[in-house]
Amino acid sequence: MFRMISNRQIADAxxxxxxxxxxxxxxxxxxxxxxxxxxxxxLRELPRDVRAxxxxxxxxxxDGVGKAIAAKILELLEHGTLRLLExxxxxxxxxxxxxxxxxxxxxxxxxxxxxxxxxTSVAELEAAAxxxxxxxxxxxxxxxxxxxxxxxxxxxRRTTRARADIALQAAERILRALxxxxxxxxxxxxxxxxxxxxxxxxxxxxxxxxxxxxxxxxFVNHPDVVRVLAQGETKSSVELxxxxxCDLRAVPPERFGxxxxxxxxxxxxxxxxxxxxxxxxxxxxxxxxxxxxxSGREILCASEEEVYAQLDLPYIPPELREDRxxxxxxxxxxxxxxxxxxxxxx
DNA sequence: GCCC
DNA sequence: CAGTACG
DNA sequence: GGGCCGATACTG
Numbered sequence: 001m002f003r004m005i006s007n008r009q010i011a012d013a014x015x016x017x018x019x020x021x022x023x024x025x026x027x028x029x030x031x032x033x034x035x036x037x038x039x040x041x042x043l044r045e046l047p048r049d050v051r052a053x054x055x056x057x058x059x060x061x062x063d064g065v066g067k068a069i070a071a072k073i074l075e076l077l078e079h080g081t082l083r084l085l086e087x088x089x090x091x092x093x094x095x096x097x098x099x100x101x102x103x104x105x106x107x108x109x110x111x112x113x114x115x116x117x118x119x120t121s122v123a124e125l126e127a128a129a130x131x132x133x134x135x136x137x138x139x140x141x142x143x144x145x146x147x148x149x150x151x152x153x154x155x156x157r158r159t160t161r162a163r164a165d166i167a168l169q170a171a172e173r174i175l176r177a178l179x180x181x182x183x184x185x186x187x188x189x190x191x192x193x194x195x196x197x198x199x200x201x202x203x204x205x206x207x208x209x210x211x212x213x214x215x216x217x218x219f220v221n222h223p224d225v226v227r228v229l230a231q232g233e234t235k236s237s238v239e240l241x242x243x244x245x246c247d248l249r250a251v252p253p254e255r256f257g258x259x260x261x262x263x264x265x266x267x268x269x270x271x272x273x274x275x276x277x278x279x280x281x282x283x284x285x286x287x288x289x290x291x292x293x294x295s296g297r298e299i300l301c302a303s304e305e306e307v308y309a310q311l312d313l314p315y316i317p318p319e320l321r322e323d324r325x326x327x328x329x330x331x332x333x334x335x336x337x338x339x340x341x342x343x344x345x346x
Numbered sequence: 347g348c349c350c
Numbered sequence: 351c352a353g354t355a356c357g
Numbered sequence: 358g359g360g361c362c363g364a365t366a367c368t369g
């Protein structure tokens with residue numbers, strides 16, 4: 001019989017596997033890393049106990065699970081551990097996985113810090129930054145060092161994902177300020193908040209305008225903003241009083257549909273849409289569909305309806321955009337009817 | 347790594 | 351440019 | 358066997 005091990009624990013093991021591989025050689029294992037992360041997410045969303053599925057020999061029915069990963073799941077169910085995972089732990093300090101959670105630190109820098117300074121934890125990274133040691137490393141300077149210190153502080157401030165209702169209040173405050181600005185033609189909440197998720201990691205906002213610069217300025221100077229993480233022509237990122245990160249993108253109104261689609265996600269849903277576009281000889285990004293025949297011809301979408309229509313799909317509501325079968329359902333014209341408040345009566 |  | 355980050 | 362999202366955007 002199988003061990004007591006939850007879907008969640010198995011998912012965590014695959015995420016750890018992905019992170020350790022990322023540290024070892026991000027490029028060399030690029031697609032394996034993606035595969036492991038996909039499976040981790042699929043397992044967390046799986047409504048059934050993996051052990052039951054395994055007992056029936058149906059593991060490969062899970063999206064993203066093939067022969068190799070099915071074997072790894074079985075190994076976890078039987079032994080509670082993975083040989084591959086243990087080997088990687090011996091090669092790469094596990095504490096580096098936490099270091100990866102620091103904004104601005106990816107696998108390259110984490111390994112650089114480890115190999116040059118022996119850093120294996122966030123605490124050690126913080127100490128090294130305070131002592132001015134990071135700036136001595138190639139590609140690092142005083143500014144990068146300071147950013148890392150601030151990221152570590154931010155990491156401590158927000159321990160968990162925010163409840164959607166709390167985040168919604170914070171989002172609407174910023175949104176109202178943006179809507180009140182001259183030359184803002186539209187302003188919308190995007191991201192997981194728009195998808196109706198119960199908890200959200202950050203707030204994503206989108207505005208339609210022909211003059212993004214003054215809007216970006218107003219955004220980063222909003223009274224709720226405590227820190228500017230990045231500010232560019234069309235994309236800025238800030239930290240709010242609540243500790244929440246808030247990202248804003250600005251696009252011209254004729255491109256609002258592709259932008260809202262992109263910024264609403266989910267990532268997995270976006271990737272599926274982009275694959276569908278490629279099948280039709282089009283490349284899709286947040287700005288437009290672009291013909292892949294070299295002509296550079298663009299198809300602009302002011303609304304999301306146009307985006308889906310271009311892909312021969314009926315409109316898919318944000319709440320369903322998780323790549324959990326909604327694309328296939330849409331293609332079969334069999335999307336479920338969502339329950340709206342207005343449909344409910346006492 | 348998975349999938350066509 | 352490389353590195354990191356975003357859905 | 359060979360592709361796998363983005364002609365992404367921002368920083369230093």
